[in-house]
Amino acid sequence: MSWIQQRLVRNLARNCRSFSASAPSRSTALTKTALSHRKAYAASALFWGSALAVAAGLTLKSTVHLDAEAAPTPVEEETRVDPATSIEFPTKMKIQSRTPLPTFTLMGVGVRTVSFLGIKVYSVGFYADLNDPKLDVPENATPEEKIEYIVKNRACVLRIVPTRSTSYSHLRDGFMRALLARQLLCRQRGQLTPDEELAIQSPLRKLKSMFPNTPLAKHSPLDILVTAPSPKQPRTLIVRDLGSVQSDWLASEFVLTYFEGEGISPPLKKSVVEYVKTHL
Structure with a gap:
């Protein structure tokens, strides 16, 4: 085996060990990333749910206000x-x-x-x-x-x-x-x-x-x-x-x-x- 072939074998073995050692950390990173995305989605859902509720409330309040404005003004009695x-x-x-x-x-x-x-x-x-x-x-x-x-x-x-x-x-x-x-x-x-x-x-x-x-x-x-x-x-x-x-x-x-x-x-x-x- 030439010295070139020997170096290739050593590098391949080193890379395999490095990959095996880093696998758990990569899995953890992926998990954290997934949780981060999930939290972001939940926060986004909560925000829009709140926003829709506020919008609905404002719409309802606006409707009542308009109805009140549309109602005839009572005649003030003498x-x-x-x-x-x-x-x-x-x-x-x-x-x-x-x-x-x-x-x-x-x-x-x-x-x-x-x-x-x-x-x-x-x-x-x-x-x-x-x-x-x-x-x-x-x-x-x-x-x-x-x-x-x-x-x-x-x-x-x-x-x-x-x-x-x-x-x-x-x-x-x-x-x-x-x-x-x-x-x-x-x-x-x-x-x-x-x-x-x-x-x-x-x-x-x-x-x-x-x-x-x-x-x-x-x-x-x-x-x-x-x-x-x-x-x-x-x-x-x-x-x-x-x-x-x-x-x-x-x-x-x-x-x-x-x-x-x-x-x-x-x-x-x-x-x-x-x-x-x-x-x-």
């Missing part, structure tokens, strides 16, 4: 503010009911105060149905007589809005005291016979029983509706969400207590009188 409490009352009131009701017009607002400290209990707005062309208010009557005529002949609403948290029972006690005083006054005036006085006791008890011993939150309106007179049935006094009671006397006198003398709320009576002088 209101009147009680200067003593800053409580607002809509100048027109439409009450949803299974039986169609008229649109009521605000005639005046005022505050109800109690005790010598002048604690403000609630603001009250007086509404009446003034849209009927048959409403024939006597032209030569005094403002007080015109108010009484409207109360006795048209549907009316008293909206009561507490200035502070109170209770239904507290309002009920005030209503009942006012009605008992009204009952005594009507008896003295000869406007209430003994039989009529006996007949109104049951409606009075029913009205008293309708008010629960639960709180009434500040600025939560309580609407008290009196239906228009009807030849078919007595007038109905309806306390929103609480119940109703039928009685011609109770329906009209409940409202008139707010206008007798100075009234339960002198500012309310003054406000309504001014409206009558201006519009009726």
Whole structure:
């Protein structure tokens, strides 16, 4: 064997040993490379998944925003503010009911105060149905007589809005005291016979029983509706969400207590009188 052949054999043997020694490291390198690619793929998938989720969220948000922009803007209703409490009352009131009701017009607002400290209990707005062309208010009557005529002949609403948290029972006690005083006054005036006085006791008890011993939150309106007179049935006094009671006397006198003398709320009576002088 020539020296050239001997060198070739030695080089071949050396290369085989070098290859065998480096095989594990190459395998490890390939494994690391594969893991690296796998991690990169997973990271890429996570990124695009997140990106798609964000895009979907932005698309949804954009859609909602566009829908909100496309929605019609509600018409702002005209209101009147009680200067003593800053409580607002809509100048027109439409009450949803299974039986169609008229649109009521605000005639005046005022505050109800109690005790010598002048604690403000609630603001009250007086509404009446003034849209009927048959409403024939006597032209030569005094403002007080015109108010009484409207109360006795048209549907009316008293909206009561507490200035502070109170209770239904507290309002009920005030209503009942006012009605008992009204009952005594009507008896003295000869406007209430003994039989009529006996007949109104049951409606009075029913009205008293309708008010629960639960709180009434500040600025939560309580609407008290009196239906228009009807030849078919007595007038109905309806306390929103609480119940109703039928009685011609109770329906009209409940409202008139707010206008007798100075009234339960002198500012309310003054406000309504001014409206009558201006519009009726």
